[in-house]
Amino acid sequence: MAEAMMKPPKKTLGPIAWMREHLFSSWYNTLLTAVIGYVLLTSMGPLLNWLFFEANFTGSGPDDCTGAGACWLFVSQRLNFFIYGFYPDELQWRVDVMFALLAIAFVPQFIEGFPGRKWLGIFGMTGLPLIGYFLIPGGSFGLEEVPSTKWGGLMLTLILAYIGILASLPIGTLLALGRRSEMPIIRGLCVVFIEVWRAVPLITVLFMASVMLPLFLPEGVNFEKLSRALIGITLWQSAYMAEVIRGGLQAIPRGQYEAADALGLGYWKKMGLVILPQALKLVIPGIVNTFISLFKDTTLVLIIGLFDVLGTVQSTVTDPAWQNVASEGYVFVAFCFWVFCFGMSRYSQNLERKLDTGHKT
């Protein structure tokens, strides 16, 4: 009876209890909350004002910016340049088609139970680059040719990242297999290749690709700047990819190799059908991390004179017609990258949970 009469303990539920537990649990937590709360309150107001409330969204030119807040007009007026670079206006539909195909291939990957997700993904890895190969540069099927010097902006960033990712995955896999090989010479060559590329900064690789590659090639053979950058990026990225995949290969128990041998499978069948599918699945987070870092590193091509999305913005923020628009430009680029990188990392976490077959306990 006495128990039934007892009142429930006070303040274990509800917002006040939550705050007591999470914000004011001790004197120093209270102090921290107070200090951080003060800083947040005083800084968020001006920040939001700058971003939205006092910002200029509409107008026709630099004169419509009041200067009180951000001048988003700068971004919207230059958006075409930021996305397509110098790609001719009337041919931009080709790039739009590629953007659309990219979205069709990869957005469904985030939606649970979307029909044909797997096939769309495979299309993204095979058909999409093939279509892009003919569509973006043109020059065949009656399409007008657009030299790679005119490509730029977000489109160039995506091309660099996409080709880099697509090429470094198989090369990295081969290197990883080579490093785990029982043939000492092949193993040695792979170790040297991987360690050298991993130890040097991407900038030096890009410099090498842009100044030394022409010297390496026989006379008459020449790649344009973009291909040279792509070769550098791919070599560099493959070394990182190889190490990630090697981690996965090492995690596969010996019994799996022995079982494949016992079935009489040859080397490539053993690797392709038994070992690699398990190893790659294990290291998906690592692979996606490598993708993310590659995606961010594509910005470095601006140092060798290619106009990726950061390059296009960087080249316009100093335009005398607009004043003090650097912050706006950088916020725009940061937002572009953040959306892609954050999306990729969330997708990999999702995939990791879904593919987890309990082997990690």
Place this chain on the structure above:
Amino acid sequence: MKTETITQSNDSRPAGPKPWYDPRVRSIFFQIVAIALVFWGGYTLVDNTLSNMESRGISTGFGFLEESAGFGIIMSLVPYDATMSYGRTFWVGLTNTLLVSAMGVVAATILGFIIGVARLSSNWLVAKIALVYVEVIRNIPLLLQIFFWYFAVLAALPTPRQSIEVGGSAFLNNRGLYVPDPVTQDGFGLVWGAIAIAIASVIGLRLWAKKRQLATGKIFPTFKVGVSILVLLPVLAYFVAGSPLEWDVPALKGFNFRGGITIIPELAALWLALSLYTASFIAEIVRSGILSVSKGQTEASHALGLPNGLTLRLVVIPQAMRVIIPPLTSQYLNLVKNSSLATAIGYPDLVAVFMGTTLNQTGQAVEVVAITMAVYLTISLLISLFMNIYNRAVAIKER
């Protein structure tokens, strides 16, 4: 005839499969092919390069390192002027790279540990702010962050005449941060001596305290006493020697500040961006390291009667460090390599000075690129080596 019979009698394997089905034969064959390909590739590259360089009139060899460089560098730790050689520009670039890397490693480690611990704070606000920091900073390219600090923040600072003054002796403006430079006078040797004695006695104290603790179990407050010795002894020596230190305070002369130590905006922007960016990765490493220590360890430690502070210091952190060290090493390596982005804003690091200006002036691409890559290779190997030695010292000793 004779040899044939011997081979036949020695071959114990049944005469069935052809030699190209034998894994050993195949492995030797593939390796010979690999070596041949590498040599052929190497030969072609060298041959092409030599003939290309000859046809373009590019000289070869490292003789250019002796030639006069003839260009100025905005910041150098070693004495430098434009009449000095390309070999000297290499040293200027290298020391500048090492400076910003060292500053970055220190700042990123401190900040990273603070944010990593904050991610696990029981205070909801602190944990969420740390989370937002990590998710925002690490998903934005480093180059963009360097540009942001350099072009959007530091360039927006006032001109030297309207400098922001800190305590009357430090000045901040769009040409950099100017702080007083300590100039040692006669008699400062006494202070150096006191510092040396203080360090030696703290090391001795620590060894003694550890020995005593192992023998008797009594804990000596090594940290408090050690810090007191380190602070008091040099301060005492400083006053005994008659305050032998003068400050070279920067002062506005004409259009710019003279005297003091100048931190140029290029260095400041690069340092800020490198530290803040790397800290976001270190924070995640620290967090996962702490989380990897099972709760049972904390509970067992509490059950033994150890208070919270000692539990953290003696039980949790040593175990977390084992998980933290290897990825932390990679982050340090990344930071050193990322310092090469300096070239984008004109901080005179190795890549900017040597691979940029020197290469452009001499045209000796092969030598310059090879030297630069060799330097980074050496730095990477050295960092890995030291961290591996440390790692081995803290790793679990299994018997």
